[in-house]
Amino acid sequence: MRKNLLMLHTVTRIVVFIIxxxxxxxxxxxxxxPGGGFIGGLMTxxxxxxxxxxxxxxxxxxxxxxNYTTMIAVGLLIAIGTGVAxxxxxxxxxTQYDRYVTVPVLGExxxxxxLPFDLGVYLVVVGVALxxxxxxxxxxx
Amino acid sequence: xxxxxxxxxxxFILALLVPFLYKYIRQVHTGWFVMILPLxxxxxxxxxxxxxxxxxxxxxQQPWVPSxxxxxxxxxxxxxxxxxxxxxxxxxxxVLYSIYYLYNKQKExxxxxxxxxxxxxxxxxxxxLSDNLMTLYIFWELTSLASSLLIAYWFHxxxxxxxxxxxxxxTVAGGLTMLAGFSLLFVMTNTFSIREIIAQADVIIxxxxxxxxxxxxxxxxxxKSAQFPFHIWLPDAMEAPTPVSAYLHSATMVxxxxxxxxxxxxxxxxxxxWFWIVSGFGxxxxxxxxxxxxxxxxxxxxxxxxxISQLGLIMALLGLGSAAFHYDVAVVGTLYYTATLAxxxxxxxxxxxxxxxxxxxxxxxxxxxxxxxxxxxGLMTIMPITFTVALxxxxxxxxxxxxxxxxxxxMFFTAAVNATTLDIFNMQTFGLIFPIFAWIASIFxxxxxxxxxxxxxxxxxxxxxxxxxxxxxxxxxxxxxxxLASLVVIFGLFPNxxxxxxxxxxxxxxxxxxxxxxxxxxVNIYHWHGFNIELFMTMGVVVxxxxxxxxxxxxxxxxxxxxxxxxxxxxxxxxxxxLVSGSLxxxxxxxxxxxxxxxxxxSVFIVGLMGYTMVKYNTFAxxxxxxxxxxxxxxxxxxxxIATTVALPFISHRVTAIVATGILGFIVAxxxxxxxxxxxxxxxxxxxxxxxxxxxxxxxxLPELRKEKFTPRFRFTNLVVSIGVGxxxxxxxxxxxxxxxxxxxxxxxxxxVQNAYELAAGKNIVNVILVDFRGVDTMLEIVVLGIAxxxxxxxxxxxxxxxxxx
Numbered sequence: 001m002r003k004n005l006l007m008l009h010t011v012t013r014i015v016v017f018i019i020x021x022x023x024x025x026x027x028x029x030x031x032x033x034p035g036g037g038f039i040g041g042l043m044t045x046x047x048x049x050x051x052x053x054x055x056x057x058x059x060x061x062x063x064x065x066x067n068y069t070t071m072i073a074v075g076l077l078i079a080i081g082t083g084v085a086x087x088x089x090x091x092x093x094x095t096q097y098d099r100y101v102t103v104p105v106l107g108e109x110x111x112x113x114x115l116p117f118d119l120g121v122y123l124v125v126v127g128v129a130l131x132x133x134x135x136x137x138x139x140x141x
Numbered sequence: 142x143x144x145x146x147x148x149x150x151x152x153f154i155l156a157l158l159v160p161f162l163y164k165y166i167r168q169v170h171t172g173w174f175v176m177i178l179p180l181x182x183x184x185x186x187x188x189x190x191x192x193x194x195x196x197x198x199x200x201x202q203q204p205w206v207p208s209x210x211x212x213x214x215x216x217x218x219x220x221x222x223x224x225x226x227x228x229x230x231x232x233x234x235x236v237l238y239s240i241y242y243l244y245n246k247q248k249e250x251x252x253x254x255x256x257x258x259x260x261x262x263x264x265x266x267x268x269x270l271s272d273n274l275m276t277l278y279i280f281w282e283l284t285s286l287a288s289s290l291l292i293a294y295w296f297h298x299x300x301x302x303x304x305x306x307x308x309x310x311x312t313v314a315g316g317l318t319m320l321a322g323f324s325l326l327f328v329m330t331n332t333f334s335i336r337e338i339i340a341q342a343d344v345i346i347x348x349x350x351x352x353x354x355x356x357x358x359x360x361x362x363x364x365k366s367a368q369f370p371f372h373i374w375l376p377d378a379m380e381a382p383t384p385v386s387a388y389l390h391s392a393t394m395v396x397x398x399x400x401x402x403x404x405x406x407x408x409x410x411x412x413x414x415w416f417w418i419v420s421g422f423g424x425x426x427x428x429x430x431x432x433x434x435x436x437x438x439x440x441x442x443x444x445x446x447x448x449i450s451q452l453g454l455i456m457a458l459l460g461l462g463s464a465a466f467h468y469d470v471a472v473v474g475t476l477y478y479t480a481t482l483a484x485x486x487x488x489x490x491x492x493x494x495x496x497x498x499x500x501x502x503x504x505x506x507x508x509x510x511x512x513x514x515x516x517x518x519g520l521m522t523i524m525p526i527t528f529t530v531a532l533x534x535x536x537x538x539x540x541x542x543x544x545x546x547x548x549x550x551x552m553f554f555t556a557a558v559n560a561t562t563l564d565i566f567n568m569q570t571f572g573l574i575f576p577i578f579a580w581i582a583s584i585f586x587x588x589x590x591x592x593x594x595x596x597x598x599x600x601x602x603x604x605x606x607x608x609x610x611x612x613x614x615x616x617x618x619x620x621x622x623x624x625l626a627s628l629v630v631i632f633g634l635f636p637n638x639x640x641x642x643x644x645x646x647x648x649x650x651x652x653x654x655x656x657x658x659x660x661x662x663x664v665n666i667y668h669w670h671g672f673n674i675e676l677f678m679t680m681g682v683v684v685x686x687x688x689x690x691x692x693x694x695x696x697x698x699x700x701x702x703x704x705x706x707x708x709x710x711x712x713x714x715x716x717x718x719x720l721v722s723g724s725l726x727x728x729x730x731x732x733x734x735x736x737x738x739x740x741x742x743x744s745v746f747i748v749g750l751m752g753y754t755m756v757k758y759n760t761f762a763x764x765x766x767x768x769x770x771x772x773x774x775x776x777x778x779x780x781x782x783i784a785t786t787v788a789l790p791f792i793s794h795r796v797t798a799i800v801a802t803g804i805l806g807f808i809v810a811x812x813x814x815x816x817x818x819x820x821x822x823x824x825x826x827x828x829x830x831x832x833x834x835x836x837x838x839x840x841x842x843l844p845e846l847r848k849e850k851f852t853p854r855f856r857f858t859n860l861v862v863s864i865g866v867g868x869x870x871x872x873x874x875x876x877x878x879x880x881x882x883x884x885x886x887x888x889x890x891x892x893x894v895q896n897a898y899e900l901a902a903g904k905n906i907v908n909v910i911l912v913d914f915r916g917v918d919t920m921l922e923i924v925v926l927g928i929a930x931x932x933x934x935x936x937x938x939x940x941x942x943x944x945x946x947x
Contacts, residue, residue, distance in 0.1 A: 026823075032904035034819035036911065042827040049834075069934070072927045079920050094916040098902035112902055114912040117919075121912075124923040128930040129831060136838045139937045 005054065012054040019047035027122055037118035041125025048130060057138065068134070071127035079120030082113055143201040145215045148182055148225070149270055149280075152263030156256045163252035171251045172240035175259065179232035182266075186225045193222050194642045196649065200272065200336075209275075210333045216272035219646025223485070224269035224393075224400055226643075227492050231392045232262050234621035238500055239384035241617035242507065254294060254382070261287035265393050269400055274323040274333045278316070281361070284394050285312040291389060292381040304377035307713065311364050311374045319361025319401075325354035326408075339407045339653065346411055355409045358401065359418060366398025368456060369426040372449045373709050379441040383503030386441060391448050391495040399452065399488065402459050403651045410463035410652075420460025420560075424578045426453025431585035433707055435592060435689070440502040440512040443593050444495070447538065450582060451491050454553060458484035461560050461575070465652055478652060479559060483552035485647045489639065490545040490632060494537040497625035501531045504614045504622070505597060509607050514593070519602030524613050526623070528598050533626040537633070539590035539686070540583060540679065545632040547679075553579060554675040580678055587686025592693065741862055748865040751873060761872060764879030775815065782808045795840055803833040820907045 023043030030036030051060050083094035098112035155178050163171045189199065199217040206212075217225075236258070243249040264287055267280030285308075293305035327333055329348045330341045338345070345351055362368075367375040378390050389395070402419060409415040430450025437443045462481030504527050505520065506512045521528045533544060540550035557579040561572040604611070632639060731742070755761045785805050792798045806829030813822035893906055893914065903909040911919050 030905060030908045030912075031902075034823060034905065034907075036820065036905070036908045038911075039820065039823045039827065042824070042831065046827065046830070069931070072930060076924060076927055079923060083916070083920065094920070096901060096913045096916070110902065114901070114903070114909075114916075117912050117916060118908075121919060121923050124927055128926040131930045132933045133831075133835065133838065135934050135937045136835070136842075139842070 008054050012050055016047050016050055019043060019050070023047060027118065030118055031112065031114060037121030038125055041122040042129060044122070045126050045129035048126075049133065052134070052137075057134065068127040068131040071123050072131065075120045075123030075125075075127060077120070078123065079117050082117040082120065086113070142203055143215065144185070145199065145201055145217060145270065146203055146213065148185065149215070149263060149267045151178060151182065152259040152266070156259035156263070159255045159259065160252045163255075167246065170240050170244075170246055171255055172236055172243075175255045176233060176236040176240070178259070179229045179236060179262065183226065183229035183233055186222060186229060189217060189222055190642050193217070193219055193646045196646065205276070210273075210327070210331075211275040212273050212334075213276050214272040214334065215270050216336065217270065218650040219643060219648070220400070220403055220650040221269045223489070223643050223647050224396070225266060227396075227489070228262060228265050228269070228393050231388060231492060231496050231625075234496070234500075234624055235384045235388040238387070238503070238618060238621040239382070241615055242382065242384055242503060250294075254291075257287050257290045257294070258385070258388070261291065261389065261394070265397065268397055272335050274326065274335060274338075277335075278320050278323060281319070281365070281397065282313065282316050284397060285309060285316055285365075288312070288378070288389050288394055291385040292378050294382055294385065295380070298380065300377075301380040304374070304380045308374040308378050310717075311371055315361045315364025315371065318357045318364075322354045322357025322359075322361065325350050325357065329354065335404065342408050342411070345408060351409075351412065352414060355412065355415060356418075358405060358409070362398035362401040363422060364398070365401070366395050366452050366456065367426075367449050368398070368422050368453060369429050369449075370709050370712075372426060372430065373707055373713055375449055376442050376445040376707065379439070379445050383441070383499060383506065386444075387496050387499035387503065390445065391499050392492040395448060395452055396455075396488065396492070399455050399459070399484075402456065403484070403647075406459065406463055406651050407653050411466045416460055416463050418460070419463070420457045420575070423453045423455070423457030423460055424575060424582075426450065427457060428578050428582045428585075429453070431582040431589065434589040435585055435693075436704070437589075438514055440505065440514060440517075440593060440597065441499075443514075443589055444499055444502060447586070447589060448495060450586065451487070451495070451538075454579075454582075455484050455488055455491070457575070457579075458487065458553060458556055459651070461556050462652065464560075464563055466654075478648065479552060480556035481648050481651055482644065483549055483556050485644050485651070486545075486552060486636075486639075487549035489644075490537065490549045490629070493625050493628045493632065494534045494544075494546060497530055497622040497629065498534040498538065500618075500622040500625070501527055501534060504618050507618065508609065508614055509611050510609045511607065514596040516603060516606040517597045518600040519598070520611070521598040523602065523611050524598075526619050527614060530619070530622045530626040531594060531598060533629050534622075535590045535594040537629045539587045540682065543633050544629055545636065546629075548633065548636055550583065551675050551679065554583075554678050558674055576678075580681065583678075583682045584685045584689065587682050588689040588693070591686065591690040595690070741858065744862045744866050748862070748869050751869045752865075755869075755872065755876070760876055760880070762876050762879040762883075764882060766879075766882055778808060778811055778815065782812075795843075796837070799833060799836045799840070802836075803829060806832070818907075820905070 023040045023046075026035035026043055027037060027040030028035075030040070048060075048064065051064075082096075086095035086097070087093050089095070089097075094117075096113045096117070098110065098114075100108055101111050102108050155175065159171060159175065162174050166174075192199065199215075201215045203213040203215070236255075239254070239258075243251060243254065261284055264280045264283035268277055268284060271277040271280060289305040289309040292308055293301045295301050323333070326338055326345070329345050329350055330338050332338060345354075364371040375390060375395065379386055381390070406415075427450045430446045430448075430453055434443050434446035434450065437446060458480045462478060462484060465478045465481065502512060504524075505517065508524065509517065509520075511517065537544035537546035540546045554576070557575040560575040563572060602611075733739075782805065785801055785808070789798060789801055789805075792801060806825065810822045810825040810829065813819075813825055893910060897903055897906045897909045901909045901913040903913070
């Protein structure tokens with residue numbers, strides 16, 4: 001019988017969104033300010049871990065039905081795909097491009113191919129952190 | 142490729158076919174198919190006799206690995222032809238003999254036997270016909286291999302396996318040493334071709350590598366030819382089937398060493414060391430073998446030691462013959478090449494009489510079921526043909542006229558007596574040992590010959606000790622020894638039959654350059670020399686040899702005669718045991734199975750290597766130039782860092798230790814902040830947090846076998862090693878700092894600072910480097926992370942039970 005953890009649950013619900021938002025900020029800030037896929041990924045993992053700690057694993061698995069193994073694979077595919085794309089373009093592996101694009105609503109945007117690469121890093125880090133910690137935690141032998 | 146190349150390769154090709162012949166043509170003994178080949182080769186080689194005796198040589202090239210100077214070149218001169226004829230001729234007889242010896246087609250693994258035998262025959266022909274040292278070496282090792290396989294032919298017997306292993310170890314050890322010698326010869330002459338090396342002989346002799354090369358080559362020759370102290374494998378090789386003993390261990394393989402010595406005499410022969418080592422080891426082996434032979438009780442063991450002693454004799458003669466390089470033949474006449482003549486002649490004679498004797502022993506064994514001379518006796522009337530052949534063989538071996546052994550023994554005595562008259566290499570002082578050793582050895586030779594013969598064929602027949610009904614052997618078994626025995630008689634009666642055709646060209650190949658152009662060796666072998674010292678020596682041999690034999694009963698109870706095994710076997714057996722136990726000890730000492738020990742080894746090695754390098758190359762330096770100012774708060778941070786580090790080993794509670802490690806991590810993150818590395822600081826903080834969580838998770842699962850609390854044990858070694866590692870690393874860091882200012886290297890970071898925004902459109906240089914400039918590193922690092930996570934999953938979820946295996 002679990003104790004009533006109302007305070008914890010309430011605070012978690014609010015805090016998780018703040019952390020997630022911060023992690024997304026870190027991820028996008030990476031190119032010009034401290035941050036990037038690695039830190040962003042770890043921060044996201046921390047937010048999700050908080051959920052797992054506050055509630056129990058079963059509940060959260062229903063709420064967030066991610067398969068972290070697949071997430072690692074997808075992250076690696078994106079990162080490698082970035083490199084392969086530049087090869088298809090006739091440049092050496094992992095050549096990064098950047099361009100200023102004007103989008104109607106958002107105004108002028110600076111898009112770089114480093115972003116999808118970082119996204120790959122992000123997904124791998126989230127997947128690795130959660131997969132390893134959950135595997136150990138669920139192990140009841 | 143020429144037909145002569147095919148002579149070497151044909152046995153190997155036939156060996157491939159033997160298993161099919163054995164399997165599909167069961168009604169005919171496989172040996173009959175095999176026998177055709179050596180006979181053909183023998184007839185083919187005989188055709189070269191006229192050319193060779195005219196002094197011609199034949200040379201065919203076949204590049205094999207030309208870039209390394211390794212070619213399969215065939216060179217045929219007197220020496221090669223002599224050996225080629227011995228190998229094929231006796232090979233034919235031995236195969237014929239083996240057909241009747243291994244008559245049971247079902248019980249014996251004939252396919253194995255003939256494959257090994259053909260492999261040996263081809264390898265041996267390769268050894269004697271090759272002009273290239275590397276090709277020679279390859280065939281040389283093949284003979285060792287084939288010999289071991291043949292010795293262990295009855296591999297279910299423990300003694301056979303022991304003998305095979307012993308011969309393998311000794312001959313291969315010698316062979317590898319010989320390879321080193323060949324390599325040294327290549328270093329000196331830049332060629333592997335024997336003829337080209339001989340052409341450079343006068344250059345080689347002044348080279349400092351001359352002596353090492355000579356010793357290495359001799360090690361190969363001595364192990365193969367069973368010279369003292371490497372002779373111990375030969376008596377144990379007698380576990381082989383008798384045809385094998387007759388072929389390999391009397392007529393051919395053991396003479397490979399003789400061949401090598403003879404072949405390389407033109408290269409090394411002019412050196413006094415060669416003279417002394419070859420003749421010294423030879424004469425001692427002669428004495429040792431003949432003295433050991435007399436105390437054996439097994440017929441094959443007697444023959445084995447007899448072979449050892451006769452090989453020593455030939456070796457000694459080759460050594461003495463090399464003195465000819467120092468004299469002008471025109472001035473001193475035949476005096477100094479008599480030894481070489483005797484060596485070549487005895488080589489032929491030994492092959493004939495020893496081959497026939499081995500076959501006779503095989504017949505006796507075959508028909509009576511034993512080779513023990515204590516059980517045998519009185520076979521003269523029961524096996525008259527065997528008896529006659531044995532009589533011829535033994536008398537020839539003992540050196541009694543009119544057989545060929547007498548002639549070569551007389552010449553041996555002449556050479557030994559001549560040796561005392563040499564005025565080189567201190568022969569005036571030590572030369573007398575040659576005739577004395579030779580004479581004593583001949584007395585013992587006469588003794589064991591009589592022992593062998595009389596105990597087997599004379600005296601009373603003892604049927605109660607024998608398991609079989611004894612009768613004369615089948616004709617197939619008798620033909621080969623009869624052929625050899627008739628050769629003994631023919632060579633004895635008409636020795637000059639061989640003189641011009643083969644002995645003389647052989648001497649020309651052993652002693653090139655001794656004779657002037659167009660001159661020939663004067664070879665004339667005859668029985669009657671008049672009343673000279675050699676004749677009196679032979680008389681003495683007969684008298685004293687007979688005396689030894691007659692008194693053998695009296696002496697046979699002495700310790701000397703009771704000890705049958707060669708005392709050197711003790712050395713061999715024990716060094717093998719010591720080798721195994723010694724390496725086991727060393728392995729157990731260092732491979733403790735404890736990770737902490739290996740860690741100490743590694744650390745000590747690193748400290749030693751780094752420390753040695755610093756001292757040796759004087760790379761240690763401290764230079765405080767260009768040191769930044771240290772703000773006061775750094776001191777506080779560093780103090781906390783050091784205090785935590787020092788405290789860690791003394792913490793006795795696991796969880797506390799983990800928390801302390803976490804503190805260390807956070808201090809490092811703080812340092813990153815201070816040194817303006819925000820990305821690193823963020824990552825460090827997060828990673829440290831995750832690490833602590835993982836540690837705690839892991840500890841939650843630790844078994845409760847030990848108490849949670851423990852006191853870390855103190856070990857002095859560990860303290861010293863840790864201090865050493867810390868010291869070396871610190872000194873290295875300091876030196877690197879100092880050196881980097883004395884040898885400035887342009888840093889690449891300026892480039893990144895300048896181009897991060899221009900080329901990669903990012904202001905965060907760290908991130909730009911990670912994803913753009915050096916994105917491949919990052920890619921592979923996330924691969925590492927992925928692998929680690931999957932490994933954790935595999936470790937935890939796919940837990941195997943005890944019975945499963947990967």
